[in-house]
Amino acid sequence: MEYLKVASLFCGCGGTDVGLLGGFDFLGKHYKKNRVKLVYANDIEESACKIFEQNFNISPDRRDIREIDSKEIPDVDLITGGFPCQSFSIVAQNPKRLGVNDDKGTLFLEMARIIRDKQPKCFIAENVKGLLSANKGEAFPLIIKEFENAGYTVSYKLINSANYGVPQQRVRVIIVGIRNDIGFKYEFPNEILKEDKNFACLGEVVEREVAEKYYFSEKAVQGMLRARKDMNKGRVQDLNKPCNTVGSHLAKVSLNGTDPVLYENGRYRRFTPREVARIQSFPENYKLNGSELAQYRALGNAIPPVMFWYITKQLIRQLN
Numbered sequence: 241m242e243y244l245k246v247a248s249l250f251c252g253c254g255g256t257d258v259g260l261l262g263g264f265d266f267l268g269k270h271y272k273k274n275r276v277k278l279v280y281a282n283d284i285e286e287s288a289c290k291i292f293e294q295n296f297n298i299s300p301d302r303r304d305i306r307e308i309d310s311k312e313i314p315d316v317d318l319i320t321g322g323f324p325c326q327s328f329s330i331v332a333q334n335p336k337r338l339g340v341n342d343d344k345g346t347l348f349l350e351m352a353r354i355i356r357d358k359q360p361k362c363f364i365a366e367n368v369k370g371l372l373s374a375n376k377g378e379a380f381p382l383i384i385k386e387f388e389n390a391g392y393t394v395s396y397k398l399i400n401s402a403n404y405g406v407p408q409q410r411v412r413v414i415i416v417g418i419r420n421d422i423g424f425k426y427e428f429p430n431e432i433l434k435e436d437k438n439f440a441c442l443g444e445v446v447e448r449e450v451a452e453k454y455y456f457s458e459k460a461v462q463g464m465l466r467a468r469k470d471m472n473k474g475r476v477q478d479l480n481k482p483c484n485t486v487g488s489h490l491a492k493v494s495l496n497g498t499d500p501v502l503y504e505n506g507r508y509r510r511f512t513p514r515e516v517a518r519i520q521s522f523p524e525n526y527k528l529n530g531s532e533l534a535q536y537r538a539l540g541n542a543i544p545p546v547m548f549w550y551i552t553k554q555l556i557r558q559l560n
Contacts, residue, residue, distance in 0.1 A: 245315070247319045248281040250347075252541050253541075254291070256364075257292075258523070259551075267444060282303070294527045294529055295526055316358060316360050348383050352387055352389075355390045361419055364414065365387070368412060372398075383415075391420050396414065399547065405440050405546050407518070422559075428551070429550045429554040442477055446502065446511070447514070454509045475499060484500040489540065491532055513532055520539055522545055
């Protein structure tokens with residue numbers, strides 16, 4: 241089989257693309273190269289694009305996807321995209337989830353437009369679990385129908401990255417479409433790890449010593465302890481289990497929030513950017529740049545590379 245040429249939409253810092261390409265190591269396992277060639281990437285977030293550019297031999301198109309004519313995108317075999325999830329996220333309660341009624345919530349239409357115009361062999365889209373229930377459950381069927389109307393046989397599944405060797409409980413909706421004339425429906429890969437006791441754990445990826453700036457002040461700790469009587473806050477993580485989902489706002493993590501934190505030697509702390517990269521299953525040689533705020537945001541929005549590697553490997557096998 242020839243190399244699949246790929247256009248990566250909403251590429252962010254490239255979690256999707258690390259997994260697509262393969263050829264990396266994580267937690268002592270080697271993930272072989274896939275027969276994939278990245279020929280185009282797009283994202284509007286400049287800081288994420290700078291991280292992407294440092295790790296891939298390609299400069300993302302930084303225009304708003306609504307401004308990009310499909311004719312400007314190379315002909316490809318596969319289009320991928322984690323279209324913006326803020327409108328669908330269960331944690332996005334301020335404002336309330338708007339789903340497809342929100343401006344960002346309609347960006348899946350731009351992905352569908354490009355897929356319809358370019359007619360690649362297949363596509364892979366990703367979003368949060370809340371996509372299934374947004375707009376009282378009405379948004380998701382509309383999204384699936386839009387992809388089907390572009391000429392594709394569509395499969396979807398809720399996937400937990402922990403079942404594929406990622407040290408994180410991150411549940412996402414994966415949507416895969418195969419062009420109708422190719423004549424088959426994508427079947428998702430079997431879970432690699434089915435039992436909790438076999439999951440990769442947080443303790444395998446955290447640092448033993450970190451800078452003082454990552455620890456919470458005594459004032460923050462006391463505030464959390466006062467609030468704890470009435471609120472489910474201060475999500476201290478068990479090092480012997482996968483981490484809870486890491487989000488894009490970890491630079492501003494609070495002990496009075498629901499974000500995952502660590503408790504070590506009698507002190508609370510947040511994760512370092514490199515720890516977040518490992519929690520997401522980025523390889524150790526993945527380069528980070530820019531401010532820590534930008535790094536947290538890009539990493540928290542990323543798709544776990546290891547999970548995406550299995551999805552891609554299965555797709556290539558079935559296309560063959």
